[in-house]
Amino acid sequence: VVVSSKFPSPISLCSLPSSSSPKFFPRISSSSTARQSAMAPKSDSPEAIVLKFVNQQNRPLNSQIVADSLQKDNLKKTAVQKALDTLVDTGKISFKEYGKQKIYIARQDQFEIPNAEELAQIKDDNAMLQQKLGEQKKATAEVEAEIKALKSNLTLDEIRVEEAVLKKEVKEMEEKLLKMRGGAALVKPEERKAVAEMFNDRLSQWRKRKRMFKDLWDAITENSPKDLKEFKEELGIEYDEDVGVSLQSFSDLQQPANKRLRSK
Incomplete structure (x- = not known):
């Protein structure tokens, strides 16, 4: 479901893994509230960049994930960790501890939670967008098919060649x-x-091999109790006739050729 950025889905911190006893620091005390009202970090500061990323993601993150994602902003892991700690201290984000691991998450009280009517509208909008997406995919496929067909045609220069x-x-x-x-x-x-x-030589080789096979086949099958046709199929043997050729038909071609050669 596509959810409008106006109504980001809340994330339950209680759903995080509980392999060890977590310590939750929500930073919602009166002193924390006072810190939240302090001046926001500059837009180009590490704290502002990290805060923007955490709020956009709105999911549990560790410092390594944040650092990897913000490499494009030339932020090293030490700077990211320092920014995360500062944001936690000022109450702009929350975190949980799992042993030595710290999990950071955007404060959920800053997001508006959609009611049932708004959720229904979001679902309707999503369905409409999905339909439009399907139509666009279909149109794109048709254009790509047309381009492929055009590419298969010869250009004017190729036609001339x-x-x-x-x-x-x-x-x-x-x-x-x-x-x-x-x-x-x-x-x-x-x-x-x-x-x-060359033709006569090939015919001679053909006759010779045909005769050799016949002698060998007769010797093998002389006392064999097997059906010869089945035995031949079992061995994968094919006669000339099985593949539609005939030694005699080629021999008939040989006679006129020899006569012409002798007449020369």
């Missing part, structure tokens, strides 16, 4: 097509021969 590359490719393809239509040889005889020899 891409156009030049494509035009070059089209020109090269058109020139190649003209040569093919004119009957020009696009592959040199020595290149064709090298490709054919």
